[in-house]
Amino acid sequence: MENSALLKAIIENAIDGIITIDCKGTIETINPSACKLFEYEPGEVIGNNISMLMPPPDRDQHDGYLHNYHQTGRKSIIGIGREVTGLRKSGEVFPFRLGISEVQFYGRKIYTGFIHDLSREKQAEEKLKEYAFHLEEQVQQRTCLLNETVTALEEAKEKVSKLLEKEMELGQLKSRFVSMASHEFRTPLSAIQLSSILIEKYSGDAISPNISRHTAKIKILVSHLTGVLNDFLSLERLEAGEFKPVLTAFDIVKFSEEITEDMQLIAKQNQQIIYQHTGTSATVNLDQPLLRNAIINLISNAIKYSGENTFIEFNTEITPSMVTICIQDNGIGIPIEDQKHLFEAFFRAHNTGNIAGTGLGLNIVNRYVQLMDGEVKFISNVNQGTSFTLYFKKSHE
Incomplete structure (x- = not known):
C-alpha cells in the first residue's frame, strides 16, 4: 500500500504530463500536468480514444499505428523519444516531446506516454532565428558600406598614382592624400570595426556561420585598409621630420x-x-x-x-x-x-x-x-x- 501511495503521489505531482492507454488506444489515466497541458478535466478524457488529443493527420493514423504494432511487433515509436504536436481543448496546437513505454500489467499491455511541453523552447528558437535574420541584414549593410569604402579608397589611390606622374613635388601630393585618407576613412573604418565586434558580442554562442563569416571578412578588410593608412601616415611624418629618436x-x-x-x-x-x-x-x-x-x-x-x-x-x-x-x-x-x-x-x-x-x-x-x-x-x-x-x-x- 505504501508503494502504491508513493507511486500515485509521484505521478500526481510530476512536472511532465503522464497518460496511460490500453491496447485499443483508450485513455485509462491522466495526471494533473497532462490535464493542464491539454486543458481538460480527467473525466472529459478518460474512457475516450487518445486521438482526441491529436491534431490531423496523427489523429486519423494513430489507431493504424497500434494495429500495425500488434500485427507485426515492430516498434516505430515505442521506446523512442520524438517531437510531436498536441491539440488542446481550445483547439490550439502545441509542440511536445513524447516518450512511450510498454508495460505488461496483469496479462495485458498498457502504454504510458510521458509528455514534456516544448512551447517555450520553440518560442525561444523562433526568436533566435528572427534575431539571427536581423543580424544577417545588419552584416550585409555593413559589408555594403565597407565595399563602398574600399572602392572609394581604391579610386583615391588611383588618383594619387596619376598625380604622382605629373607633379614634381611628391611630398606635397602625399600630404594631401594622407590628410584626406586620415579624415575620410579612419573614422568610418573604426565604426565598421566596432560594429562587427558588437555583432559578434550580442550574438554570443548562437552566432550563425554566415554572420561569423561576414564579420571575419569585415575585420580582415578593415585591418588591411588600416595598415595602408598607417603606412601613408608614417611616411608623411617621416618626410615632415616629426620623428625624433629618443634613445x-x-x-x-x-x-x-x-x-x-x-x-x-x-x-x-x-x-x-x-x-x-x-x-x-x-x-x-x-x-x-x-x-x-x-x-x-x-x-x-x-x-x-x-x-x-x-x-x-x-x-x-x-x-x-x-x-x-x-x-x-x-x-x-x-x-x-x-x-x-x-x-x-x-x-x-x-x-x-x-x-x-x-x-x-x-x-x-x-x-x-x-x-x-x-x-x-x-x-x-x-x-x-x-x-x-x-x-x-x-x-x-
Missing part, C-alpha cells in the same frame, strides 16, 4: 620576446617564429617605438611572403661593438633585378602577385633605422627566402 636603455631580450608573442598570433597556419639571443649582455640603448615598428614590419613581411608550415628566425646579438637584429624567412624571395629598388617608396617586387601591400614598409624601416644611426642589409634568393639584418653601433649605450 633609452632597455632589455632587448624581453622586448623581442614580447614582439614574438604578439606576431605569433597573426602568423599563418603552423608558421613558427623562433627567437634567439646571443651575447652575455641584453641591454641596448635605442628608440623602442621606432625599433618595434621596424621589427614588426620585417616579421609581418616574413609572415606574408612565406607559406604555411614554415619557420621564421628572429635573432638578436650583442657584441662589444655592435647590436645586430636579424629576421630570416624561407619565402618567395626577391628577384635580383628588383633588389636595387627595394627601399624605394611605393616599389614592390614583380613576384608579389596578389599579395596585399603598399610598397612603403621597407622604405619606412630603412628610414627608422637611419634615424637611430643604424644600417639595413639583406640577402635574398628567389624561392629560397630572405634575410634582413639591422646593425647598430654599440656606442649608443
